[in-house]
Amino acid sequence: MSAVVTPDVTPEWHGDDVSIRDVLDALSQIRERFDRTEAGDDEHPHPRSCVMTLIGVVASASHEQLAVRTSRAISAQHPAQSIVIREDAPVRGGHLEAWIATEVQRPAEACATECEIITLHVRGAAADHLDALVDPLLVSGVPTYLWWMGTPPFDKRDLLEALRICDGLVVDSAQFERPYHTFRGLSALLNVAHHRLGLADLQWARLKPWRETIAQFFTPRDRRSFLGGIAEVGVDYEGDGRGNRIAAALITGWxxxxxxxxxxxxxxxxGGVVVAHYEAGGRSIEVAFRSVRKEHLAAGELSAVRIAGAARGTTFRLSVQHDPERMRSTPEPSYRSLHTTGGEDDAGIELAERRAEWHRDVLHENLDSLHHTATGDAPGESRPRASTVFRFDRRRQDSTTVLLTMIEVxxxxxxxxxQQLEGEDVPSLLLDLLSTGTHDEVYNRSLASAAELVEKF
Known part of the structure; x- marks a missing residue:
């Protein structure tokens, strides 16, 4: 039996074995009570502010907790309504178990807003009755986004029916249980879903630093001709099997x-090696995919992208690596290092040297006051030691989240x-996708091209 999640905050209302009508009545009472409290006796109720409805469909307790936390993080920045639906939940009785939690945001120069998080536990698959569940709860006049955590049932017509009430579908292709088949189902939505439906993928958002780094290489005017001279591309990824090539296929499709x-x-x-041949303008481009073993990377995550070719008599080579290989370790120094590198690779060393340089500048700017505070001696009698970078093999957070770019022209x-990568927290990735309304033609074209490639694996 599935675990029951205890809400992080005390809900305004909880109902066991209830109907959607009961949930809607409770929601109306909560809104009316908030409006009366904020308006007071001398004012009319303020207009309700809501920019979107986010529907999260989850199948486990951990995903439910993540969906609720993400909804709260989004509500802290944007007035939104969130509905979290837990399918195949241990529901008593023949109806629903529901919770309504609220959070009030009070901007400095605007009226207070109440953000609602509605959690529904349902029997069976959510896709079987999703539209009937959420349609009565939706806020009219604002976009509705469906965030399906896990593996959406693209083979069910009920899902297509449910998508009719949605403006966008958000998935994470890195979390698909059957990534090869489910990814093909995702790409098929480009042809069968209604024209207003936007598609978004959290894995596509994670590829943004890779896409930006590759594009920046070709940005200078004197390198534009290199775009037409690419002859070979290499993509390394973690894991075995065709299901782990989804991210590699997306970056290639882009x-x-x-x-x-x-x-x-x-x-x-x-051994996970795939070679694809493309043609453009009478020339051939070879793309090689290779499975590599890096235990600290998630299955399917990109490890490296290499691009090489020639144009106008000039050769070029671009290499982008995620967390480059460590060199042989050296003994731990007998005294503590202020700026550890996390390994002998170029990325870790350069990051540590940057911090050491900054530290030296700060020390020299405040030399006299720091010395006097630390020792009690008169300023200027001695100088603090300069910061030192020591190289040894230890994985640290700052050196395992970098992209090392090597350019040869x-x-x-x-x-x-x-480039040090920012944290890939789900709320930030999700907000980045929702900011475009989930209508990203670049992603749609890349998805279609990646699906064509995946079918030939």
Missing amino acids: MATALGWNLKRAAAGP GEGAPLRHV
Whole structure:
């Protein structure tokens, strides 16, 4: 039996073995009570503010907790209504178990707003009666987004019926239980869903640093011609099996649609190696996919992207690596380091050296006062030691979340750039996708191209 989730906050209302009518009545009473309290005796009730309705469908206690926490994080920034539906829940009786929690936001220069989080536990699959469940609860005049955590049942017509009341569908293709088949079902929505429906994928949002880094290489005017000279692409990913190539297919589909590549053939070999051949303007582009073993990366996560070619007599090579390989470890120093590198790789060393340089600047700017505070001696009698960078093999958060970019153009010296990645928290990724209304034509084209490639794996 599934676990029962205890709400993080005390709900305004809880009903056991209730109907949607009971939930709607309780919701109306909560809104009326809030309006009267805020307006007081001398004012009319203020207009209710709501920018969207977010519906989260979950199948486990952990996903339910994540959906509720994400809804609360979004409500802290935007007045929104959230509905979390737990399917196949341990419901007593023949109806629903429901909770309504509220959070009041009081902006400095605006009226207070009440954000609602409605949690529904239902029997059976949510897709079987999703539209009947949520339609009476929706706020009219604002967009409705369906966030399906886990694996959506794209093979059920009931899901298509439910999507008619939604303006956008958000999924995470990295969490699909059967990623190969489910990803193909996701791409099929481009042809069968209503034209107003937007599609969004959290995995696509996680690929944003990769896409930006690759695009930035070709941004300078003198490198624009390189776009037409790409001859080979290599993509490394973690994990085995075709289901773990979804992110690799998406990044390849993005490049293919942007540059007008046409897929001709693809063949899978042993060890997770796949080679795809594209054509554009009479030339051939080879894309090689390779499975690598990096235990600290999630299955299907990108490890590296390499692009090489030549244009106008100049060769070029771009390499983007996520958490580059560590070198042989060295003994721990006998004294404590202020700026550990997290390994002997270039990325960790460069990040540590940046921090050490900043630390030295701060120390020198405040040399006299810091010395006097620490020792009690008169200012200027001695100087603090400069910060030191020690290199040793230890994984740290700041050096395992970096992209190391290596650039080679012609006979010039290689260029190196280290980018520290921001945390991939779900609320930030979700808000980034919702900010476009889930209508991203670049993603749609990349999804269609990736699905074509996946079918040939």
